[in-house]
Amino acid sequence: MTQPFLSIRNIRKTFGAVVAVHDVTVDIPKGEFLTFLGPSGSGKSTTLYAIAGFQDPSSGDVLLQGSSLLSVPSHKRNIGMVFQRYTLFPHLTVAENVAFPLRVRRRPDKEVKRKVDDMLALVRLEGFADRRPGALSGGQQQRVALARALAYDPPILLMDEPLSALDKKLREEIQAEIRRIHRETGVTILYVTHDQEEALHLSDRIALFKEGRIEQIGSGEDLYLRPATDFVAGFIGNSNFLPAECLETAHGSATIRLADGSVVSGVKANHSLSRGQKARLMVRPEAFRLTPGASCAELAVEFIDTAFFGERRRVVARTAAGQEIDIRPTSDAADGHGGIASRSRQVFFDPAAAFLFPA
């Protein structure tokens, strides 16, 4: 087997009685864009800091091409870093900021000048070389931070919520830039965010953290289409969880009773559930249809509200059991249903596209 480029082995980190990271293991191939996603306090930053060398793990190891980094001081790990808060030196110009890591490494003047020009071109800030950070927008400052982090060609770039201080439009713009820079440089990126859209947009793979552990790791598609647990299903994308009771399971398929008394068979069940066990059926809002289809299950609802969102319409409905659910039919499928409120009707879903989890 080929040796992984970067290997995080059973990292655990405690602060007194607090276990920030329980046990995190992940192998990262060279050139991958891996995102640590998860709610606040789930251990993403602590894991990143163990790789950066800002915090020693209580146990476990971090290996770069097979060699442990733990005894290497942070500034000698050759890892670029970009953080949430702009960490530029305010008294230095943009060019001097970008040159800083090269000056520290005593690179010749000519090389420094060339590299600064290249980096400013990479982040599209040619012409800003002589400004000071205070005269730049937040987005421009983060681009300078990115240029500085990449100036000495580190093999790994760590980014901890680098866009969270920016507004939505700017965030999306810089996300596209980060993708381009990742493509052009081939640098291995580990990125921390609690924003699932950002994670889906940027990453080759996402490691979803929960309470100091990785709950599931895979492509955005894996996590969305094949969530291993109800936590993953609830965190990635939108979801409706309908309370259910398991009536029968066989060969990965279950028959269940929903709270309104209706019985649904052919539900995909990856977890072992026994007869009578309480469960939760997860149906994506876009998996509901307004017209029946082959082998679709039906659910009696009342439409409460509906709004137009371009390609899709959002419908809020209430089941006969009194639960509000979110439905996102395509707008053309919803044609003629748009203005209907407070009317009882059926909605339909394919049981094989729904997920059953233990309650």
Ligand SMILES: Nc1ncnc2c1ncn2[C@@H]1O[C@H](COP(=O)(O)OP(=O)(O)OP(=O)(O)O)[C@@H](O)[C@H]1O
């Ligand atoms: N220096 C510290 N001392 C004590 N507890 C800490 C310290 N650093 C982190 N923690 C705790 O460890 C847990 C994990 O924190 P961490 O910052 O890794 O989470 P996170 O997933 O990055 O969260 P966020 O998205 O809010 O930054 C939290 O409960 C946090 O309070």
